Amino acid sequence: MNCDKILPNRENPPPLLASHNLTVSIGGKTLCRNWQLQLKSGEIWGILGGNGAGKTTLLHTLAGLRKADQGEVLLQNRPLERLKDRERAQQLGFLLQDDSTAFPATVLETALQGRHPHMGHFSWESSEDEAIAMAALKQVGLTDYCQRNIDQLSGGERQRLKIATLLVQQPKVWLLDEPANHLDLHHQVSLLEQLIGSVKAHSGTLLMSLHDLNLAQRFCDKLILLFPADEKGNGPEVGDKVELLTEENLQRLYQHPIRRLTTEAGPVFIPA
Ligand SMILES: Nc1ncnc2c1ncn2[C@@H]1O[C@H](COP(=O)(O)OP(=O)(O)OP(=O)(O)O)[C@@H](O)[C@H]1O
Numbered sequence: 001m002n003c004d005k006i007l008p009n010r011e012n013p014p015p016l017l018a019s020h021n022l023t024v025s026i027g028g029k030t031l032c033r034n035w036q037l038q039l040k041s042g043e044i045w046g047i048l049g050g051n052g053a054g055k056t057t058l059l060h061t062l063a064g065l066r067k068a069d070q071g072e073v074l075l076q077n078r079p080l081e082r083l084k085d086r087e088r089a090q091q092l093g094f095l096l097q098d099d100s101t102a103f104p105a106t107v108l109e110t111a112l113q114g115r116h117p118h119m120g121h122f123s124w125e126s127s128e129d130e131a132i133a134m135a136a137l138k139q140v141g142l143t144d145y146c147q148r149n150i151d152q153l154s155g156g157e158r159q160r161l162k163i164a165t166l167l168v169q170q171p172k173v174w175l176l177d178e179p180a181n182h183l184d185l186h187h188q189v190s191l192l193e194q195l196i197g198s199v200k201a202h203s204g205t206l207l208m209s210l211h212d213l214n215l216a217q218r219f220c221d222k223l224i225l226l227f228p229a230d231e232k233g234n235g236p237e238v239g240d241k242v243e244l245l246t247e248e249n250l251q252r253l254y255q256h257p258i259r260r261l262t263t264e265a266g267p268v269f270i271p272a
Helices: 055-062 085-091 107-118 127-139 155-169 185-201 213-219 247-254
Strands: 017-026 029-039 044-048 070-075 092-095 173-177 205-209 222-225 237-240 258-263 266-271
Touching: 017 055, 029 055, 029 070, 044 055, 044 185, 044 213, 055 173, 055 205, 085 092, 085 107, 092 155, 107 127, 107 155, 127 155, 155 185, 173 185, 185 205, 185 213, 213 266, 247 258
Parallel strands: 044 205, 044 222, 092 173, 173 205
Antiparallel strands: 017 029, 017 070, 222 237, 258 266
């Protein structure tokens, strides 16, 4: 591996998460080829693309949950696949779209799982860990449910609990697969604001897949538009949201005309 370009340097610190010549395919479809991506401290990224475009697959690859066809992912300058699970969990948090594998536990026990990567191997959760978990549950409005079993939560409450668990974990790199799923309008905005506030306060970075263009416009600095990769060199487009959120790009991305309206609150996107 050639790390010349990403050696640590005070003026140009290495990206928190980077892909190096990454090629990812699934089901005979190539999502990206020899792809270089750099997520830096303080940056908030979005991945946009239609159903089946590969957003989840790409996020899973960047999190090390599935192997890339070629290339590698670097977490704070170290190849992800060489990190121990615990080391990885200290630095990288993932919000899965589907967590049907979750085992029975109370809301508080689930939030406390976010502390596990930071605890000693044989230690129990301390009162300080519990206070951190309760503070996160308060942030997402679940204090009153802390002793309830998670199978007694609504879809939106479960999503808020997953977000609380990440707030407890406090990773450097946050990868979120459709964080706005199941959330009502108030919680979409208030929880994304809290997540992003926490990411920025800890000089982290966040990458999330979204279906809502207005949330992408509101919260992201940078975007990945997941156009299919082909032999002609086409593929994902990466850049500032201001450059990428055009009607032309969005129509091509979703194969549907999208109108960009200018309002006092900023641009608003609606399907035509
Ligand atoms: N195990 C698998 N084997 C083959 N193809 C798969 C497999 N899992 C997913 N796919 C296909 O890979 C493509 C990308 O799926 P992925 O879930 O990453 O898309 P997505 O952009 O997250 O979609 P959505 O917006 O619908 O959640 C889809 O066409 C899907 O059918």
